[in-house]
Amino acid sequence: MTTPTQPQTMTMTEAGRVTMATSIKARNMFLVVGSGTGWTGTPPAMNGGEESLEAAFGVTKARLVQYVYPDEAGDVRMADGTRRTVTATPTKHLYCEFQLDFEDSPNETVREMAVYLGSQFASSVPAGATYAPIGNVQSVGQFLAMKNTVPRERLGAEITLGEVLTF
Numbered sequence: 353m354t355t356p357t358q359p360q361t362m363t364m365t366e367a368g369r370v371t372m373a374t375s376i377k378a379r380n381m382f383l384v385v386g387s388g389t390g391w392t393g394t395p396p397a398m399n400g401g402e403e404s405l406e407a408a409f410g411v412t413k414a415r416l417v418q419y420v421y422p423d424e425a426g427d428v429r430m431a432d433g434t435r436r437t438v439t440a441t442p443t444k445h446l447y448c449e450f451q452l453d454f455e456d457s458p459n460e461t462v463r464e465m466a467v468y469l470g471s472q473f474a475s476s477v478p479a480g481a482t483y484a485p486i487g488n489v490q491s492v493g494q495f496l497a498m499k500n501t502v503p504r505e506r507l508g509a510e511i512t513l514g515e516v517l518t519f
């Protein structure tokens with residue numbers, strides 16, 4: 353009598369992770385921002401099963417996407433205090449920079465954000481625009497990553513949101 357064996361899953365290699373990052377970097381990347389459910393202080397934990405933001409209000413196109421690697425002396429400083437160094441050599445880490453300009457939903461508070469690929473603005477949005485309110489988005493695209501964040505009140509201020517995606 354034979355004992356059934358558990359099917360073995362394949363393990364992603366480092367080279368495979370670099371390939372994934374390279375493939376993603378070649379696509380148009382967008383950040384969907386939302387106001388969440390109104391928490392203050394520490395944001396609620398993510399469980400990985402989320403499929404969308406709770407209260408999206410806008411979509412902005414990535415202004416910069418670069419390969420990076422962890423480096424305590426790096427010149428890219430993240431909100432959590434870690435640092436990265438930019439490199440032309442493909443890595444499994446992508447630094448993505450998104451901008452909310454003064455006029456982009458100026459009175460909203462950012463509590464949640466998600467990276468999407470291939471978002472499409474409605475035809476009413478001027479060509480070349482980098483931001484659209486959620487009501488002017490034809491398709492948010494393919495959902496890639498999400499996080500809740502400490503509330504960031506816009507109050508008409510311009511803010512830059514830098515995130516690292518690791519594959």
